Amino acid sequence: MPTSSLRSVVLLALAILLIPLALACGGDDEEEGPFRIGVMESATGPGETYGRVAIQAKQMAVDEINAAGGINGRMLELVVEDSKCSAQDAITAYNKLTDVDGVKIILGTSCSGAMLGAAPLAEADGVVLFSGLATNPDIANAGDYIFRTSMSDAQLGVDTGNLLWADGIRTLATITEATDYAEGVRRTSVAQFEKRGGQVLAAERYASDITDFRTQLTKLLATNPDALHVAAQSEFTGGTILKQARELGYDGPIYSDIVPVGTTAIEIAGEAATGVKAVIADIDPANAKGQEVLGQFRERYGYVTLAWYLGSAYDDVHIAAACLEETDDDQDADGFRDCLYDITWSGAIGDNYSFDGDGEVVGLTNVVVEVLPVSERTAENNGYRGLGFAPSE
C-alpha cells in the first residue's frame, strides 16, 4: 500500500478516535446543571415524519420553559436519540441514554415497535418511558413505568365501528396498509362494526411501497359495499387510494383515520378527498392552548402536520416539567411515575386528562371530521371540519 494512502487511513482513524476526546473535554457541572431528560424518537427510518414533528415540538416546549426561567431555577435539557422505529435501535438508544447520559426519564418513542422493544428494559430498570405517539394496544400491558398520552388504536377502532353503524352503513369493504398501526385500526374497526351487526364484504391489504391500488380497489368496489374504509400508515398511500377510488367512479362514502386526511394526503387526493370522514385524535378548535401551540409551531418551523401528535409531544414536555418541579430531581423516576399517576393535565390536546393504572391516557376523546372541498381548505382548518365527538354507541 502506498505510504500516502496508509497515512490517510491512519489520520482518518485518529480523527474518529478524537471525537470522544473532544467531547470529553466539555463536561457539565453536575451541581448546578440542568434537569436532563432523554428523548427517543424516529429521527430516521419509517417513522421519520412522526419523529421529526415530535422532536421539534419537544424542543419548542423546552425553549419555552427555559425562556420562562426553567424549573425551580434550573434549565431543562433534552438528550435526543434516534430509535429508528426499530426494537434493536430503541434498545441501544435506551442503553446509551441510561448508561452514558444517566437519564431516568425518557420521552418517546414515536413507533410502537421501538416502544415495545425498550419497555421491558425500562420496566426492569425503573426508568419512566413516556410516549406521545405510540398507539399499539399491547403497550397498555407494558408495565408500571410506561405511560402515553397517545390514545390506543383499540379505542380508535371502536369509535370508527360505531360511526359506521350510526351513519347507516351496513356493508363495508376495507383496504389496509400492512403495518401495525393500520392493521390495528382496521381490525378493531371491523370488530366493532361486526359486533353492531355490520358485514365486511371484501378486504384488501397492501405493502407500504405499493403505489397503484386500482386492481385492489376494482375488486373491492365490485362487491358494491355501502362504504369503503381506508386504513393507511403513510399519507402518500392514503391520499393515492382516495384519488384512485374516485377515478374508478366510486362516489360512495369513504371512512378513514388521521393519515388519509393528513395535509399531504388530501393534497395528493385533491377534490377526491372531499367528503371523506375520519375518526381522529384532533386538537379542538375551541382549545385556545392547542391553537396557540399550532401557531407557534407554524411560525417557528414553517409548517404544521400531524397536529394532534405535535400537541401530544408538546404536552409531554410540559407534564414532565410539572413533575420535575414537584420531585426536583431528574433521577427520581419513582417520584416522577407517582406524579404521572396523580396528575390531571390541561394542555394542547385537551383539558383535564390523566392516566389510569396501566399508564393509559384517560379523558381524551376522538372526534369525527369531514374533508372540505379544495376551495375551502386552509392552513388553519387543516382541510377539514369537525363534526363533533365520535359516537360512543
Added chain:
Amino acid sequence: MELWANLIVLTWAVAFMLWQGVGFAITLGTVFAIWAILAVSLNLVVGFTGLLSIGHIGFFGIGAYAMAFLTSDASYEQLRTEAIPTLGWPFFAALPVSVVLAGVTALLVGIVFNRFRDDIFVLVSFGFAIIAFSVFLNLRSVTRGAFGIHEIERPAIGGWVLDGEVEFLVFALICLALVVLVCWLIVTSSFGRVLTAIREDEEAIAVFGYQVTHYKLAVWVISAMMAGLAGGLFGSWTTFIDPNSFILLESMLLVCIVILGGLATIWGSLLGAMAFVLLDEGMRFLPFIPSEFVGQARQIVLGILLVLLMLFRPQGLVGRYRL
C-alpha cells in the same frame, strides 16, 4: 496494513469502552456478537465459496420468529383477533428449533438456488429476502404480522434466568465462539479447501470429480443454521420482533460488514462487525448537532465514513480476496 487495521479497531473499541463506561459497552458487545455471528456465517458463503447472497436476513428472521413463536407469552395481547398460542417452550428447547428450521428452509431453497451462479444468484437471493419479509408480514397466525411478537423468553439455566445484560452478553459471546470454531474447522478442512476451489474456478474443480452442487448446498445450509442461531439470540435479546427488523436494508448492511472486514477471513468478519457497530453507535456522540438533526447527521456521517473506508481498503480491513 493489516496490523494497523487491527490496532485501530481494537484500540478504538477499548477507548470507546473506557470513555463511555462498561454499561453501554455491554449493550454494544451484544449487538456486536449477534452481527458477528451473522457476518461469519455469511462470509462462509460469500467469502469462502464466492456466492454473493443478499438474502441472509431471511434465515436470521426465521430463527428469530421460531424463537418468538415457541417461547412468547401471548397473554399480553390486547387484540385477541391477532392472538398466537402460548406454547411456553424454554429458550434452550426453542434455540435448536430456530437453528434447524433455518437449515431446513435453506436446504429447500438451496436445492433451487444451486442452479444459479454469479449475478443470477444475487438476484434469486434478493428474491428470497423479499419472500421472507412478505411471509413475516403476512403469515399472521404465526408472526402476528405487523403487530410483532413480544414477551420473548430470555435464556434460563435451571432457575437462573439470564435476564441481565452481562449474562446475556457472555452467553452471546459463547455462541459466537462456537460459531467461529465451527467455521474455522470448516475452512481449514479439506471441505473448506474445496469451497475455496469452487470460488476460484467451479468448473475446474468439477472436472476432478467433486460434486460441486453438494458442497455449495452443504455450506449454504450450515451458514443458514448459524444465521438462525443469531436470529434466536436476537429475538431473545430484544424480547420483541416485528418484520421491520428483517428488511432488505439489514441484509445489505450485513454484506457491507463482511466486505468491510474482509472476504474469506473469519477474523475479518469479527473485525468488520466490531468496526461497523463502533461506527454506527459511535455516531450517537457527534458533537454540536442540534437535537432536530441528530439522527440524520448520524446517518450521513456513517455513510461518508463507510465510503472513505472502502476507498482506501476496497478489499476490506484484513481481506485477501475481492469480489
